[in-house]
Amino acid sequence: MFSGSIPALATPFRDGSFDEAAFRQLVEWQIEQGSAALVPCGTTGEASTLSNAEHHRVVEVCIEQAAGRVPVIAGCGSNDTINAVLHMTFAKKAGAAAGLCVAPYYNRPSQAGLIAHFSYLAENTTLPIVLYNVPSRTVTDIEDETVVALVKKYPDRIVAIKDASGDLSRVADHRMGLSKDFCQLSGNDELWLPHNAAGGRGAISVTANVAPALCAEFQAAISANELSKARELNDRLFPLHYAMFSDASPAPVKYALSRVHDWFQPDVRLPLVNASEASRRAVDEALEHAGLI
Template sequence: MFSGSIPALATPFRDGTFDEAAFRKLVDWQIENGSSALVPCGTTGEASTLSNAEHHRVIEVCIEQAAGRVPVIAGCGSNDTRNAALHMSFAKKAGAAAGLCVAPYYNRPSQAGLIAHFSHLAECCDLPIVLYNVPSRTVTDIEDETVVELVRKYPERIVAIKDASGDLSRVADHRMGIGHDFCQLSGNDELWLPHAAAGGRGAISVTANVAPRLCADFHAAIAANELEKARELNDRLFPLHYAMFSDASPAPVKYALSRVHDWFSPSVRLPIVEASEASRKAVDEALEHAGLV
C-alpha cells in the first residue's frame, strides 16, 4: 500500500505555538522533492507534547496542503486506547490514507493487551492501520506472532508495519508468517538498505525531513536494483542518519532543517531542549558530507 521515502515530519513551532505557515512550506518541499507519503504527528512530530486540538490541526493542515498529491499516514498512537480511537476517527474524517499506531507506551501491556488494543482500533474505525513497533521508546515489543495474528485477523485493516526494533530478521519472519505482499517499512534510517534487501518497501524516515531528494533517489535506486548507486547514496546519507540522533530527537533534525531553510525554527517543546553544541557540530558535518549545505 505504501513504499518509498516517507518522512516522519517534524512539527515546527514559533513562539511556543504550531507554525502553520512553515509546516505548509515543509509539506510542499517534501512533495516537490520526491517523498512518496507524509507522516504528521509521529515521534519526530513531537506528538506526545501536542494537545489533542493541536494534534488534529497538524493532521488537518498536512492533508489540506498535500491536496491529494501524496497519501498522508496520520500519527494516531496513544497509550490510551480511547484517545488513539479518537485520533483515528478524526484522521479518517480529515482524509488520511492510514493511521500510524504505535504500541502503547508507559503502560507496558502484555501481548494479549496489544492484541486487544489494536483489535479495538481496527473494529472502531475503517481507517487502515500501520503498526509502529519501537520498543526502545515504548518498552513494549509487538512480537512477530502478535503481528501475524493481528494481520490475519484484520487483513483489510492492518496493512503495514513500521519496524524500528532494529532486528532485521523480522522482515523475513513477517514474510513467512503473513506473506510477501504485506507492506514492511523500516523505522531505522541506517538499516534502510539491508531492510529493503530483506523485503522492505521503503522507510518512514527522520533523515528525509532534511534530505528528501537524496532519500527519494536512494529508494529509487534500490527499487531499480541499482545497488552501486544505492550504496553510493547510502554512504552520503549515513553520517546524517546518526547525526539525527546525536541528541534527543527531534532536536537535531529541527536544527538541521533550520540550517537548510531560514523559515524553519529549531524550537522544540519541553522536556526536549534544543540540540547541544556537540550535536550541532555532528549535524553540520553530516550536512556538508551529504552536500546539503
Template sequence: MFSGSIPALVTPFRDGAFDEKAFRQLVDWQIASGSSALVPCGTTGENSTLSNAEHHRVIEVCLEQAAGRVPVIAGCGSNDTMNALLHMQFSAKCGAAAALLVAPYYNRPSQEGLLAHFSYLADHSDLPIVLYNVPGRTVTDLKPETVCELARRFPSKIIGIKDASGDLSRVTDHRMGIAGEFCQLSGDDELALPFSAAGGVGCISVTANVAPRLCAEFQAACAAGDLALARELNDRLYPLHYAMFEDASPGPVKYAMSKVLDFIAEELRLPLVPCNAQARAAVDAALVHAGLA
C-alpha cells in the same frame, strides 16, 4: 500500499505555537523533493507534547496542503486506546490514507494486551492501520507472532508496519508469516538498505526531513535493484542518519533544518530543548558530507 521515502514530519513551532505557515511550506517542499507519502504527528512531530486540538490541526493542515498529491499516514498512536480511536476517527474524516499506530507506551501491555488494543481499533475504525514498533521508546515490543496474528485477523485493516526494532530478521519473519500483501517500512534510516534487501519497500524517515531528495533517490535505487547507486547514496546519507540522534530527537533534525531551510525554526517544546554542541558539530559535518551545506 506505501513505499519509498516517507518523512516523519517535524512540527514547526514559533513562540510556543504550531507554525502553520512553515508547516505548509514544509509539506510543499517535501512533495516537490520526491517524498512518496507524509507522516504528521509521529514521534519526530513531538506528538506527545501536542494537545488533542493541536494534534488534529497538524493532521488537518497536512491533508489540506498535500491536497491528494501524496497519501498522508496520520500519527494516531496513544497509550490510551480510546484516545487513539479519537485520533483515527478524526483522521478518517479528514481523508487520511492510513493511521500510524505506535505500540502503547509507559503502561507496558502484554502481547495479549497488544492484540486486544489493535484489534479494538481495527474493529471500530475503517481507517487502515500501519503498526509502529519502537521498543527503544515504548519498552513494549510488538513481537513478530503478534504482528502476524493481527494481519491474519484483519487482512484488510492491518496493512503494514513501521519497524524500528533494529532486528532485521523480523522483515523475513513478517514476510513469511503473513499470507497476503503486507507493507514493511523501516523505522531506522541507517538500516534502510539491508531492510530493503530483506523485503522492505520503504522507510518512514527522520533524515528525509532535511534530505528528502537524497532519501527519495536512495529508495528509488533500492526499488530498482540498483545496489551500486543505493550504496553510493546510502554512504552520502549515513553520517546524517546517526547525527539525527546525537541528542534527543528531534533536536538535531530541527537544528539541521534551520540550517537548510529559512522557514523552519529550531524551537522545540519542553521537556525537549535544542541539541547540544556535540550534536551540532555532528550535524554540521554530516550536512557537508551529504553535500547539503
C-alpha cells in the same frame, strides 16, 4: 499499500505555538523533492507534547497542503486506546490514507493486551492501520507472532508495519508468517538498505525531513536493484542518519532543517531542549558530507 521515502515530519513551533506557515512550506517542499507519502504527528512530530486540538490541526494542515498529491499517514498512536480511536476517527474524516499506531507506551501491556488494543482499533474505526513498533521508546515490543496474528485477523484493516526494532530478521519472519505483499517499512534510517534488501518497501524516515530528494533517489535505486548507486547514496546519507540522533530527537533534525531553510525554527517543546553544541557540530558535518550545505 505504501512504499518509498516517507518522512516522519517534524512539527515546527514559533514562540511556543504550532507554526502553520512553516509546516505548509515543509509539506510543499517534501512533495516537490519526491517524498512518496507524509507522516504528521509521529515521534519526530513531537505528538506526545501536542494537545489533541493541536494534533488534529497538524494532521488537517498536512492533508490540506498535500491536496491528494501524496498519501498522508496520520500519527494516531496513544497509550490510551480510546484516545487513539479519537485520533483515528478525526484522521479518517480529514482524509488521511492510514493511521500510524504506535504500541501503547508507559502502560507496558502484555502481548494479549497489544492484541486487544489493536483489535479494538480495527473494530471501532475504519481507517487502515500501520503498526508502529519502536520498543526503544515504548518499552513494549510487538512480537512477530503478535504482528502475524493481528494481520491474519484483520487483513483488510492492518495494512503495514513501521519496524524500528532494529532486528532485521523480523522482515523475513513477517514474510514467512504473512503474505509477501504485506507492506514492511523500515523505522531505522541506518538500516534502510538492508531492510529493503530483505523485503521492505521503503522507510518512514527522520533523515528524509532534511534530505528528501537524496532519500527518494536512494529508495528509487534500491527498488530498481541498482545496488552500486544505492550504496553510493547510502554512504552520503549515513553520517546524517546518526547525526539525527546525536541528541534527543527531534532536536537534531529541527536544527538541521533550520540550517537548510530560514523559515524553519529549531525549537522543541519541554521536556526536550534544543540540540546541544556537540549535536549541532555533528549535524553540520553530516550535512556538509551529504552536500546539503
